[in-house]
Amino acid sequence: MANVILSLTFFCSQRKKVYFCTERKLLINSNYKKMIWNPNKECMSRDEMSALQGKRLHKIVKYVYHNVPFYRHKLQEMDITPDDIQTIEDIQKLPFTTKKDLRDNYPFGLQAAPPSEIIRIHASSGTTGNPTIVGYTRKDIGVWSECMARCLTAYGVTRDDIFSVAYGYGLFTGGLGAHNGVEMVGASVVPASTGNTEKHARLIRDLGITGIACTPSYALYLAETMDRMGIKKDDIKLRVGAFGAEPWTEKMREEIEERLGLKGFNIYGLSEVMGPSVSYECQAQHGSHINEDHFYPEIINPVTLEPLPVGQQGELVFTTLTKEGMPVLRYRTRDLCSLLPGQCECGRTSVRMSAIHGRSDDMLIIRGINVFPSQVESVVLSMKEFAPRYMLIVDRVNNLDTLQVQVELRQEYFTSTFDTPAAIDELEKKLAGKLKSVLSIAAKVKLKAPNTIERSQGKSAHVIDNRNIK
Numbered sequence: 001m002a003n004v005i006l007s008l009t010f011f012c013s014q015r016k017k018v019y020f021c022t023e024r025k026l027l028i029n030s031n032y033k034k035m036i037w038n039p040n041k042e043c044m045s046r047d048e049m050s051a052l053q054g055k056r057l058h059k060i061v062k063y064v065y066h067n068v069p070f071y072r073h074k075l076q077e078m079d080i081t082p083d084d085i086q087t088i089e090d091i092q093k094l095p096f097t098t099k100k101d102l103r104d105n106y107p108f109g110l111q112a113a114p115p116s117e118i119i120r121i122h123a124s125s126g127t128t129g130n131p132t133i134v135g136y137t138r139k140d141i142g143v144w145s146e147c148m149a150r151c152l153t154a155y156g157v158t159r160d161d162i163f164s165v166a167y168g169y170g171l172f173t174g175g176l177g178a179h180n181g182v183e184m185v186g187a188s189v190v191p192a193s194t195g196n197t198e199k200h201a202r203l204i205r206d207l208g209i210t211g212i213a214c215t216p217s218y219a220l221y222l223a224e225t226m227d228r229m230g231i232k233k234d235d236i237k238l239r240v241g242a243f244g245a246e247p248w249t250e251k252m253r254e255e256i257e258e259r260l261g262l263k264g265f266n267i268y269g270l271s272e273v274m275g276p277s278v279s280y281e282c283q284a285q286h287g288s289h290i291n292e293d294h295f296y297p298e299i300i301n302p303v304t305l306e307p308l309p310v311g312q313q314g315e316l317v318f319t320t321l322t323k324e325g326m327p328v329l330r331y332r333t334r335d336l337c338s339l340l341p342g343q344c345e346c347g348r349t350s351v352r353m354s355a356i357h358g359r360s361d362d363m364l365i366i367r368g369i370n371v372f373p374s375q376v377e378s379v380v381l382s383m384k385e386f387a388p389r390y391m392l393i394v395d396r397v398n399n400l401d402t403l404q405v406q407v408e409l410r411q412e413y414f415t416s417t418f419d420t421p422a423a424i425d426e427l428e429k430k431l432a433g434k435l436k437s438v439l440s441i442a443a444k445v446k447l448k449a450p451n452t453i454e455r456s457q458g459k460s461a462h463v464i465d466n467r468n469i470k
């Protein structure tokens with residue numbers, strides 16, 4: 001009973017907020033007005049938002065100054081105290097944070113909350129060796145769920161939906177992140193995770209699942225599996241898809257929508273900042289709204305590190321304004337995109353970001369998992385049989401990403417190995433096993449004779465990406 005009263009109260013207060021928000025804006029498409037989870041935050045005026053961001057920035061800088069020696073030293077070196085940071089514009093005085101900083105301070109060096117306050121730990125791939133560890137307090141998990149609920153509501157998900165989460169559950173933030181949001185909205189969550197696609201396809205049909213969150217490439221793989229099983233679009237009730245964790249194109253969107261009979265929405269995020277739900281598309285689908293009361297975005301020139309004006313493409317940088325577990329100041333995402341000027345017709349006032357156009361580093365996303373060529377290099381170099389010459393060949397076969405790693409044998413091992421097929425097989429398996437444990441995805445290994453892998457210059461010297469995802 002208490003629950004009923006609570007949810008009724010909540011429902012009414014939400015409705016009131018929606019009304020308040022929509023009344024204030026003139027150009028709002030009335031069909032969208034029910035699709036805002038928290039109008040008080042998503043529809044704030046620019047002045048209110050900037051004031052809130054400034055206040056939160058001051059607080060978070062003070063918090064990390066007193067709780068994270070790494071940030072305190074950095075700020076002291078720059079002669080900055082938390083009192084120098086009063087408005088959101090002051091953010092430009094702060095230092096940047098990079099993935100290398102996280103790696104150098106592995107595992108808990110950047111954690112601000114005491115271990116007793118951390119209730120969840122996720123990990124994402126690092127460039128070499130150590131993964132990036134992210135701890136969350138109870139409040140962080142609450143904020144994350146709220147941000148996720150905002151995304152889902154924007155897509156049109158309600159408590160009447162049955163929603164399947166087909167991001168991987170585990171260290172990766174996708175599965176549990178989306179899961180908590182679906183529960184907060186009150187829809188029925190089906191924690192399908194990845195793999196076991198035939199069983200998942202049957203559940204989609206038999207339970208009448210209406211929404212799904214997964215990578216766009218997995219959505220296509222699911223469509224393929226359903227074709228194979230004879231499950232037709234008319235046999236299923238899917239109507240909403242939340243797709244992200246990897247870049248995707250409008251063409252992919254069209255194909256997924258056509259094959260699964262749903263409307264596909266973008267969701268963006270990264271574990272260092274929170275996980276999925278940092279930004280989300282609304283019904284207008286002109287860029288993705290950033291939850292900027294929690295994650296303050298900037299676009300910088302990745303070479304000069306100068307901030308760029310709204311509209312210009314550059315590297316996306318985030319400062320977490322409310323995070324307790326592992327806050328980050330000006331974290332360089334390496335994702336290239338732009339912030340979109342103007343206000344959206346959906347009624348939200350939050351700033352929107354364009355699709356990700358590329359990366360300012362060489363990170364690949366293969367089956368939703370981040371892969372750095374340097375991780376492959378560290379494995380190759382750890383085995384005496386190989387020369388430091390390798391190539392990653394990424395492809396998409398039947399909508400599933402594949403990775404082949406070619407590596408050159410050293411001269412002294414070449415003759416003895418290539419004389420016996422069993423020896424080749426054994427060495428390929430050994431390398432494949434090591435790669436799997438470091439990358440978390442399977443790679444097919446191909447040994448090459450010395451001096452046969454072409455040398456090229458530049459960033460993509462170690463990668464041939466045959467997928468057409470840009």
Ligand code: ADP
Binds near residue numbers: 174243245269275
């Ligand atoms: P996540 O769990 O959100 O995938 P990771 O930290 O493993 O978090 O990976 C984050 C990276 O994934 C981002 O920096 C970005 O490169 C990529 N990514 C996430 N969502 C999207 C998206 N919607 N479009 C393009 N790239 C995305």
Ligand code: ZN
Binds near residue numbers: 283344345346348
């Ligand atoms: Zn919008």
